[in-house]
């Protein structure tokens with residue numbers, strides 16, 4: 001008899017899981033249930049008046065291979081793009097101004113001494129303290145700690161607050177005093193374990209990667225951008241996955257309310273009292289939503305305790321001629337207290353094909369851990385006005401926008417706080433007693449698109465072995 005697998009949530013994780021289940025053998029019947037009237041979850045790409053807007057993710061890390069690999073597998077290899085070569089500079093808001101970030105930073109870790117010495121972003125005593133990384137012994141304790149404590153231990157508190165907070169915390173829209181280093185940047189922990197010094201270790205890794213890619217290792221040169229996107233924006237990936245699903249697999253605008261055990265299988269209760277029988281269920285919905293569906297209070301309690309933050313992305317297009325300063329980079333990030341924004345992307349400078357030549361396109365991120373404005377409650381007009389005022393304070397006159405578009409991501413940014421790894425171990429242990437229930441997605445083992453793809457692959461492999469064999 002054909003087995004039936006229900007996948008809850010059609011974000012990148014659920015779509016990838018459904019796609020993989022409908023490839024390879026054994027092949028079950030798949031139903032992918034999505035509460036909203038569209039697929040993609042946080043991935044939202046819109047075309048408007050000649051502009052291409054990626055409201056959520058605009059790219060993914062190519063240093064984690066799963067994102068680009070999936071694109072190639074789906075026939076999107078020719079559509080993969082990297083940021084425009086001239087868009088190298090990233091700015092940091094410092095004392096109300098945009099200061100270029102020192103060259104040679106990798107994950108907020110300096111791999112070159114020269115640019116670090118001359119940057120105004122860190123005080124002289126702060127710079128002296130940063131040199132401590134070169135000589136301090138590695139940590140012996142293998143326990144978790146916050147990103148802030150980890151960076152402060154090696155480079156000092158000032159570097160943690162002025163570099164790591166906007167660069168590393170910004171990725172999560174979160175607070176580095178709470179986020180777990182082991183669950184966010186485990187590679188940095190590994191580098192410390194192996195090399196002691198993070199600066200020396202990351203430089204060695206960069207040189208090895210350049211050598212492996214066949215490019216001559218240049219000690220003084222900039223590493224190539226680790227980001228990739230698609231010519232048609234991240235929505236192309238969503239559309240390609242969707243195109244591979246059988247026509248009856250996707251149920252849009254339907255919500256899973258509860259999943260209940262029924263002997264060796266499960267009953268999936270949807271809104272409107274419809275019930276589906278499933279041999280296995282993959283929850284690819286946010287942890288707080290999954291907590292409400294699960295038939296187990298312990299797992300539900302753990303998932304419900306994973307904090308989430310809300311953000312908004314505010315897009316503006318301006319006639320290029322009206323701008324006071326050139327957009328000579330990919331954009332900026334802002335440390336806490338420096339701006340009402342978390343960051344801004346100069347989209348039309350970063351990527352080709354996002355705006356007509358006579359216009360620029362930019363996006364501002366608001367909300368997250370430091371939010372003064374409540375992005376869930378503020379009106380569109382309030383968000384647009386806060387964002388435009390903040391951009392003008394940093395970039396001078398912008399003129400009247402020819403396009404404004406706001407995307408909201410409410411309770412959409414999971415926060416892997418200190419102790420997240422231990423929480424996930426408890427969850428995994430309990431789930432072993434509930435065979436046929438699987439979790440995957442941004443809340444669990446990495447928030448990036450490649451992390452979500454990897455998790456989808458991993459649960460589908462396990463599900464095939466455990467439930468379809």
Ligand SMILES: Cc1cc2nc3c(=O)[nH]c(=O)nc-3n(C[C@H](O)[C@H](O)[C@H](O)COP(=O)(O)OP(=O)(O)OC[C@H]3O[C@@H](n4cnc5c(N)ncnc54)[C@H](O)[C@@H]3O)c2cc1C
Nearest residue numbers: 009011012013035041042056057058256289441442448449
């Ligand atoms: C503003 C922003 C920018 C980002 N930028 C980047 C970036 O540049 N690069 C990068 O790699 N990552 C980025 N990320 C992170 C990345 O986008 C997400 O981690 C990833 O898209 C999450 O995918 P997911 O499928 O796990 O979850 P989601 O995208 O949250 O999808 C979950 C789905 O489950 C559905 N659902 C919820 N409850 C139910 C229910 N009861 N029944 C049925 N369906 C339900 C939801 O409607 C949703 O569609 C960004 C995230 C945000 C918010």
